[in-house]
Amino acid sequence: MITVEQAEQIILAQIEDYGTEEVPFEQALGRVLAKDFLADRDLPPFNRVTMDGIAIKYSDIVDGVNTFRIAATQAAGDEPIAIETNNECIEIMTGAALSGDLDTVIRYEDVEITNGNARLLTNDIKQGQNIHLKGKDKELGNVVASSGQLVTPAIISLAASVGAVLLTVKKLPRVMIISSGDELVDVNDTPSDYQIRRSNSYTIKAALKNHGLDADTIHIPDDPEVTKTQIQNCLQNYDVLLLSGGISMGKFDYIPQALEDLQVNKLFHKVQQRPGKPFWFGKHAKGAVVFAFPGNPVATFMCLHRYFLSWLHATLGLPKQTAIYAQLITDFNFAPPLTYFLQVKLSYSQQAVLQAQPIEGNGSGDFANLADTDAFIELPANRNEFKKGEVFPVIKF
Known part of the structure; x- marks a missing residue:
């Protein structure tokens, strides 16, 4: 069994380049x-006025001019209007292109306009004010x-x-989300007393949607031949398989054997962590990577955020995200020698310190608890007591 850090290193060693594509700019978000x-x-493509007001020659200010005759009015989008004599101004609007012979704009609040004249109400005028110069940005x-x-x-x-x-x-990788198990029924079906509705695949799909990735989904029953056939088809048509469930030690967990039979090289199985200890990761001979998460909803959710999203960012060439740290606001104990991803609710103190309130829930099957939390705090495996005020990394979700 490997550590969380070792698992991350192995996963990030398997990044791929899926090429490029052109998309309409309005569809490129994310x-x-x-x-x-x-x-x-x-x-800007011209000297752009940034305030409604009047445009003048600053040399008139130097000469002591206090009142200007309004020669014309110019709106944004109009051809620039020049003045013909000194002591004149152009009444001009925000966004308009300034004529080359004008170099200063005085806002309406600082002038009084009567009978076609603009009288200054302030002496605090600087040459070039209220103008966004051509080419200043790029x-x-x-x-x-x-x-x-x-x-x-x-x-x-x-x-x-x-x-x-x-x-x-x-290009984004082609991703298939695979759920498995006869105990799971479709969301539209009425489960028996001993069944539950499928939720993990919807959770994963929604989380990936937040990162611009639209994944496909299938469900595989507890049948070894069907499992092998379905996974083989996915390996041929997708770059990434995200599996949820069917990878532990149960008699009906057929996925590990199917992956082995299909030449998916197991790079690790089991990580020293809770939740998500049975996490399996490997790579197919023809390139597809396989993340096989434990079926418990919280375990799936945590592994997706801790491992797959890090791999996705690296694959897309994004810089490694700066770690975010939060301060525990209560003492917490955890005895097993495992890295513990504790669900927390984040908030800021009056001193702007990010704080984490532990909200344990009822284990990795308690997916309802996710609605009351917004992050996992990563508690290291080399200790079992974590004190109020200590700082640890968090994974926001």
């Missing part, structure tokens, strides 16, 4: 850029967003601004 995109013109041909960045709403905005209608992003 994907990872595989190619820089550039500014197709200066940003110049033509500059990189706007770099390869390897996660596409956020801000990146979507930038893509729209430079006309990048197609973005080159990293």
